[in-house]
Amino acid sequence: MGNLFAIIITITFVNNVVLSQFLGLCPFVNSSDKTDKSFGMGMAVTFVMTMASFVTYLLYTFLLKPDAKLLKVLFPDTEIARNGLQDVLQTATFILVIAALVQLVEIFMRKSLPGLYRSLGIFLPLITTNCAVLGVALLNTSYASRPLSLVEAVVQGFFAGIGFTVAMLLMSGVRERLDKLDVPEPLRGTPITFIATGLMALAFLGFAGMGT
């Protein structure tokens, strides 16, 4: 339980995907101008991230890592089973899993949540190329010293998405006010967004040392 709590605090605040790991910056910069849009985007990313963490973790443990169970069955006593397929196939499998998941979410939303589907529009398919999703999936499997369990990986995925949503919501609040201010012309739009993000990241540095 303590472990899970540490993971939650670490991934949501200390190692916030956007503000300290620089993952998912494109949607963060491009769709954080309105609060409701930020929230919808954040929730969709959280959902895909959680599902992706679950599926990629299972694939990794049973099929990709060295001495994986399914590999041993498929290719008994070969070089492949001993070394695993992670060097060769990890990136390609993970990205395909994420693309398939996003497609599933899209079909599901179009059928049962048409309102949210319409408001997210183009951003839904773009979650595939949100590097935060692939980044978290890779992070889940890359702790060499202490491998995560399935529950920990899913919790980490979910709260990485929550951290992303928190950053998006904070930023949309800042930007809605920035719109009303007289910002010097060259700084207007993205440049001032980056500088505001920098100040937010400075505040989030205060969390460093917690959790872990």
Added chain:
Amino acid sequence: MRQELTKGFLKRNPVFVLMVGLCPTLATTTSMNNALAMGVAATAVLVCSNVFVSLVRNFIPKGVRIPCYIVIIASFVTIVEMLMKYFLPLAVSEKLSIFIPLIVVNCIILYRAEDFASKNGVMVSLLDGIGMGGGFTGALLLIAAIRETTGNGTVFGLKFWPAYEPAAVMTLAPGAFIVMGLLLALFKWRSLRKIRAATLTARAEPQVGTEEVTA
């Protein structure tokens, strides 16, 4: 032809003008060594995927082209990743760890595949890849130069000015965002000034005062 090669550096710089591929831009520019390694890796993938997509552009059905591009890009990324693990010192490849596989979702590469390589010949796509990759590497090096000199007091890891007290915040996340914001503002200021100068000449009012428009 020459224009395909040079447009990526300033006029259509992928980072500062098109604003694609921002994540590795900020994450790997803590030092110039990392920035150079990342830039070269991304350029290699971009050139290979551009050439390959351009070669097979007439055989890929329209409906499934994006998944096809992603698989092509992922293959080249895997090759580059294995090469880097083999050739680079452990310190650098460790630092770049998850950002090399993340080249797969770097928008620059998919964007060039979709927007350029799928419509143009092999030779032009190759030049486009080199130009865009070069612009990306240049942008990374520029950001890294600012962050490393101010945040660590070094250039490519070498100390030139021992009396300088480095401000560590520049190599941390906030420094990255602020440097990026200021550089974007600089590029925007440049283009704004050009637009303003163009409208002034169009109105046939030769004024010298346009340079006064500062941030």
